[in-house]
Amino acid sequence: MAQANLSPEATKTPPIEGHPHLPDWKWYDYFTFNIDHKVIGIQYLVLAFIFYLIAGLMAVAMRTELATPDSDFMDPSLYNALLTNHGTIMIFLWIVPAAIGGFGNYLVPLMIGARDMAFPKLNALAFWLNPPAGALLLGSFLFGGAQAGWTSYPPLSVITANTAQSMWILAVVLVGTSSIMGSVNFLVTIWKMRVPSMKWDQLPLFCWAMVATSFLALFSTPVLAAGLILLLFDINFGTGFFQPDAGGNVVVYQHLFWFYSHPAVYLMILPIFGIMSEVIPVHARKPIFGYKAIAYSSLTISIVGLFVWVHHMFTSGTPPWMRIFFTISTLIVAVPTGIKIFSWVATLWGGKIRFTSAMLFAVGLLSMFVFGGLSGVTLGTAPFDIHVHDTYYVVGHFHYVLFGGSVFGIYAGIYHWFPKMTGRMLNETLGRLHFVLTFIGTNLTFAPMHELGMQGMPRRVAMYDPQFVGLNQLATIGAFTLGISVLPMLINVIWSWSRGPKAGGNPWNALTLEWTTPSPPPVENWTILPAVTHGPYEYGVGIQPPQPDQPALDEA
Ligand code: HEM
Numbered sequence: 001m002a003q004a005n006l007s008p009e010a011t012k013t014p015p016i017e018g019h020p021h022l023p024d025w026k027w028y029d030y031f032t033f034n035i036d037h038k039v040i041g042i043q044y045l046v047l048a049f050i051f052y053l054i055a056g057l058m059a060v061a062m063r064t065e066l067a068t069p070d071s072d073f074m075d076p077s078l079y080n081a082l083l084t085n086h087g088t089i090m091i092f093l094w095i096v097p098a099a100i101g102g103f104g105n106y107l108v109p110l111m112i113g114a115r116d117m118a119f120p121k122l123n124a125l126a127f128w129l130n131p132p133a134g135a136l137l138l139g140s141f142l143f144g145g146a147q148a149g150w151t152s153y154p155p156l157s158v159i160t161a162n163t164a165q166s167m168w169i170l171a172v173v174l175v176g177t178s179s180i181m182g183s184v185n186f187l188v189t190i191w192k193m194r195v196p197s198m199k200w201d202q203l204p205l206f207c208w209a210m211v212a213t214s215f216l217a218l219f220s221t222p223v224l225a226a227g228l229i230l231l232l233f234d235i236n237f238g239t240g241f242f243q244p245d246a247g248g249n250v251v252v253y254q255h256l257f258w259f260y261s262h263p264a265v266y267l268m269i270l271p272i273f274g275i276m277s278e279v280i281p282v283h284a285r286k287p288i289f290g291y292k293a294i295a296y297s298s299l300t301i302s303i304v305g306l307f308v309w310v311h312h313m314f315t316s317g318t319p320p321w322m323r324i325f326f327t328i329s330t331l332i333v334a335v336p337t338g339i340k341i342f343s344w345v346a347t348l349w350g351g352k353i354r355f356t357s358a359m360l361f362a363v364g365l366l367s368m369f370v371f372g373g374l375s376g377v378t379l380g381t382a383p384f385d386i387h388v389h390d391t392y393y394v395v396g397h398f399h400y401v402l403f404g405g406s407v408f409g410i411y412a413g414i415y416h417w418f419p420k421m422t423g424r425m426l427n428e429t430l431g432r433l434h435f436v437l438t439f440i441g442t443n444l445t446f447a448p449m450h451e452l453g454m455q456g457m458p459r460r461v462a463m464y465d466p467q468f469v470g471l472n473q474l475a476t477i478g479a480f481t482l483g484i485s486v487l488p489m490l491i492n493v494i495w496s497w498s499r500g501p502k503a504g505g506n507p508w509n510a511l512t513l514e515w516t517t518p519s520p521p522p523v524e525n526w527t528i529l530p531a532v533t534h535g536p537y538e539y540g541v542g543i544q545p546p547q548p549d550q551p552a553l554d555e556a
């Protein structure tokens, strides 16, 4: 087997219409309607990170309130507004846009040897729906802030109906539209624009994950949009779709909402799984174990994931036969997920592991995700779920998955691809400090919540019974640790972006195609498109990693 590199039979394609042929982007290009997928990817990542910091401050404010049983730090209605916006922003404006919009746009064309996404302008449009969505959410505080939680269940969301609640709905519909546009683009790009020599079984696993994610988003997002628009009508025009006294049904809303929002957890986690499958083999210097198993398990998760949404509704008057069906389908999703976990562990087994910051976060994710996954299995089982429903057990569970499972993966991805994106290396000492603080902070914040939940502390409250104070204070200390943990990363990114040591084309000696262009890659990625002659993860079997040295695109 030869290597992924420029080869004589490599194809040469004409440049894309509408691309200005600059050698490089200037900083102000990132503030414009730019149609280059790399610019868009970075726009997504940076904007999402800003929202992450904002929603993180909201979390710290909530945890400060919860340091004491009374509501003495803020007004309960402000607490509700912070709670609602924290959850909404973290999911819709941080994890989803960072994992899918950020890494997806940046990496997919580079990994398949394309010059851009299939529809570059649609891509830019999809990104530019995000800033107004964020503005609507933050602006809603001027009107008291949406209070009904990130699920926005009626009748509460209709009874407390106000401008802020409508702004919340419009914001979520905007990001949903953005994600539908993105999904179409990813599917067409991966289907149609791979270099001719790349067979399906040479497609990097991150791209497989994007295929699964995009299918899932296409099926589920329109359902959420429909539910939210009906809710908007209920609030503003007095239609009674979800109002029992007008002949409507509140449970219908829950079905529409969870038909999207359960899959939404896979929208967040599948791209992260993709990142794991790229980071682990490179930093363990071993071929990935079970390439096909990982690729197919992504697709299985996205299909089975569409049939489990009722596990969020075990206490909504769901009849027992339905509880049984949805308990079983939920537990079945654990199988393809387990397959992935075992594949990564088997990849690590006997590897020459380099504990880089990227690898630390990947291994950290493994441990946290297994923990969060197991508490998820307990919740997917109807009898236990009925016991701890709407308690802090649930909050503990989903933060393990979302923080330990998704945010750790985004961090791993940032440490892994920062050199490619910026041409500079991140500082590893700051990276390790970031990891240690994050790992301690996450466990200190979210582990006590499981116990609180089993003792019966309800979620979504600003006040609680004094018997819960000890564990709450532990969680609040953890929250401050997490708040501080972001600092080494921020300093690292800002400092290294301008002053870090130069990265070179392939600092990790990786084999996927994105490492065959210079760092950062020139506009249109390649002078001559690369040819693929072997699988993407054949480490340690005598293949020389490519060391790109061609100059930036000039003759195009
Ligand atoms: C990036 C990762 C995070 C995500 C995706 C996330 C997501 C969520 C979601 C969806 C909710 C539910 C909101 C609702 O019920 O309307 C929530 C609630 C909450 N989160 Fe986070 N969160 C994240 C990080 C954090 C952090 C770092 C902290 C603490 C430092 C935190 C503390 C809380 C608290 C205290 C609640 C209220 C729980 C309740 O009363 O039900 N979250 N989060």
Ligand SMILES: [Cu+2]
Pocket: 261, 262, 263, 265, 308, 309, 311, 312
């Ligand atoms: Cu679910």
